[in-house]
Amino acid sequence: MSDGLTCRQLALADMEAASNVFRTTFHARLPWLAGLHKPEEDRAFWSGYLFSNCAIWGSTREGELIGVIAFRQGWVDQLYILPHMQGQGIGSRLLYLAKASHARLNLWTFQKNTGARHFYESQGFEAVRETDGADNEQYEPDILYSWRRCA
Template sequence: MDAAARVHRTAFDQALPWLAGLHTPDEDRWFYRERMFATCTLWGAFDGAAMRGVIAFHDDWIEQLYVLPDAQGRGIGSALLEIARQDADRLQLWTFQRNARARRFYETRGFVAVEETDGSGNEEREPGVRYRWTRGSAGE
């Protein structure tokens, strides 16, 4: 739980520095313990004992996918995403419109933007974009 929360916070803060510090480490640990572990399937990517990436998913939703900044570009995110795709015919997720790196990552892997929001409905008040992947679509 602590490792997943730490990967999440480190990657989130690096990708979205204008939102850094939104939650405390205690809040992050609570979120993973009470929400993610309770409702999602979680997988971690490890280098020895050190967690380098994490994915949390349920039904057809990817709730979280984070890879530590120094481990990005090594296929970890793709491998974690593939775990979620194994038994899915469709997956959806949200990311922020300004997170260009995440958007490229998902689009390169066959996800298509299907909805944009102004951010009024999320805690961060950051405009979001919902992506969907369907088995058999381009990039599968």
């Protein structure tokens, strides 16, 4: 790619960097939820559950991991782009990988995360359900989005 951005499937050795992208972005965009988990818990989640159950891809520029996506059949589990790199099409490129692999995708985001909501809606996702957050570990009201490839 001419902008120096590369996308590749991540290996187990990349999970610490992936968890750092997650942690940095999550804390910047959702500061009222910061500190829910310790960094070592984030690393264990990325190298354990996510790595075992999802395809995990990353975007790099000049060797730095700047965005990550974890997806599996029917779901986008994680999509995070470092705050200073947002708005440059990186999330769209990563989301394209999931859309190319699956005809239907669902994902959850928090209702207060207006930036993410705007992004997903601009990518063709539709809100299908809102909750009061009672069923997520943050107890934060969330919203389920769904996307389906056109025939």
